[in-house]
Amino acid sequence: MNNTISFNRPYMTGRETHYLYQALEIGKLSGNGEFTKRCQEYFEKRYGFGKCLLTSSCTDALEMSALLCDIQPGDEVIMPSYTFVSTANAFILRGAKIVFADSRADQPNIDEDKIEALITERTKAIVPVHYAGVACNMDKIMALAERYGLFVIEDAAQAIDSYYTGQDGVKRALGSIGHFATFSFHETKNIISGEGGMLVINDDRFRHRAEVIWEKGTNRSAFFRGEVDKYGWIDVGSSFLPSEIVAAFLWAQLESLDDIQERRRAHWRKYYHRLSAWAGQHGIGMPHLPEYATNNAHIFYLICESGQQRDELIGLLRERGVQAVFHYLSLHRSPYYRDKHSGGELPNTDRYSEALLRLPLYYELEGIDTIITELKTYKRYEKVAV
Ligand SMILES: *Cc1c(COP(=O)(O)O)cnc(C)c1O
Numbered sequence: 001m002n003n004t005i006s007f008n009r010p011y012m013t014g015r016e017t018h019y020l021y022q023a024l025e026i027g028k029l030s031g032n033g034e035f036t037k038r039c040q041e042y043f044e045k046r047y048g049f050g051k052c053l054l055t056s057s058c059t060d061a062l063e064m065s066a067l068l069c070d071i072q073p074g075d076e077v078i079m080p081s082y083t084f085v086s087t088a089n090a091f092i093l094r095g096a097k098i099v100f101a102d103s104r105a106d107q108p109n110i111d112e113d114k115i116e117a118l119i120t121e122r123t124k125a126i127v128p129v130h131y132a133g134v135a136c137n138m139d140k141i142m143a144l145a146e147r148y149g150l151f152v153i154e155d156a157a158q159a160i161d162s163y164y165t166g167q168d169g170v171k172r173a174l175g176s177i178g179h180f181a182t183f184s185f186h187e188t189k190n191i192i193s194g195e196g197g198m199l200v201i202n203d204d205r206f207r208h209r210a211e212v213i214w215e216k217g218t219n220r221s222a223f224f225r226g227e228v229d230k231y232g233w234i235d236v237g238s239s240f241l242p243s244e245i246v247a248a249f250l251w252a253q254l255e256s257l258d259d260i261q262e263r264r265r266a267h268w269r270k271y272y273h274r275l276s277a278w279a280g281q282h283g284i285g286m287p288h289l290p291e292y293a294t295n296n297a298h299i300f301y302l303i304c305e306s307g308q309q310r311d312e313l314i315g316l317l318r319e320r321g322v323q324a325v326f327h328y329l330s331l332h333r334s335p336y337y338r339d340k341h342s343g344g345e346l347p348n349t350d351r352y353s354e355a356l357l358r359l360p361l362y363y364e365l366e367g368i369d370t371i372i373t374e375l376k377t378y379k380r381y382e383k384v385a386v
Pocket residue numbers: 056057058059060083084086087129155157158183184185186195196197
């Protein structure tokens with residue numbers, strides 16, 4: 001085959017330029033205008049989120065959450081090692097010590113049963129990451145947080161339009177459960193604005209302060225609502241809000257959210273059904289969904305038997321013009337943190353780091369039959385290679 005299949009391709013619905021022009025016509029290009037409000041209200045209504053604030057990235061939203069939790073030097077924050085650097089950096093920037101927990105044996109999310117042993121006097125927060133948009137066990141995590149007086153910040157960067165069904169039988173959107181939650185609209189995510197993100201504030205005590213931190217430490221938002229006569233510097237803060245141009249782009253995506261999700265889920269199901277038997281024959285693990293979790297089709301991954309098998313599959317697909325990629329290198333083994341990591345071995349994390357393989361998954365993906373066919377030649381390839 002001659003045309004290559006890339007790992008990701010950002011999808012545009014076609015309405016983006018329409019709303020970009022509208023934003024230009026309105027003429028307010030800085031943040032917190034019409035489109036920002038429209039997006040924030042959409043999320044609050046559709047998913048039952050608390051207050052939503054668009055940010056320039058999920059990284060920014062995580063940094064805001066660290067400020068809101070008032071993380072001080074020496075405080076400890078528990079999170080998985082199998083995650084993106086921003087999950088940890090946001091708290092490192094406030095002087096926190098990161099305490100890494102291992103992933104579950106059956107999927108890359110934090111193992112909820114390994115958290116309690118890591119809690120100390122200095123623990124301030126737990127940051128569950130909903131990997132691939134699949135829910136962590138939030139009942140257990142919220143119960144621990146309550147017992148020990150900790151904050152929970154859901155890193156829901158990958159988890160838009162995904163749900164968790166609790167022991168009470170209630171189905172809740174990911175991002176609506178922790179004290180705070182953070183989303184990403186980076187071009188590699190399901191819903192995009194180039195760079196972009198959102199902080200969700202579910203704990204009402206922090207609504208006001210979140211808005212102040214968002215607006216450089218000023219009460220400008222209250223001023224625009226006519227609640228105060230003049231605005232001033234009342235707290236620490238930074239410039240976390242995106243421009244209206246970014247929000248207008250995001251609005252076009254939100255109008256097509258159901259269409260985007262339906263298409264991604266169809267691709268995901270096709271991979272799943274057509275690869276299951278083949279994977280079983282080669283000792284390859286398929287993505288696992290706990291009974292309490294839904295699938296938002298953010299990532300389709302396979303767990304290879306070994307790092308060698310993963311590299312062989314990446315090589316085979318590359319030869320046939322298909323880009324498949326691995327994912328996170330464990331943070332506890334990274335050059336920046338390995339000397340600071342004082343916890344024990346994290347064998348499941350290491351296994352995902354070594355053997356997890358991601359296949360192309362995006363709205364306009366057309367070569368999915370080719371990818372499946374090529375993967376299924378794997379056995380033959382092995383013999384040729386020997
Ligand atoms: C993408 C991602 C981030 C960072 O998102 P940005 O919007 O690029 O800052 C953080 N955490 C996880 C788990 C992610 O997947």
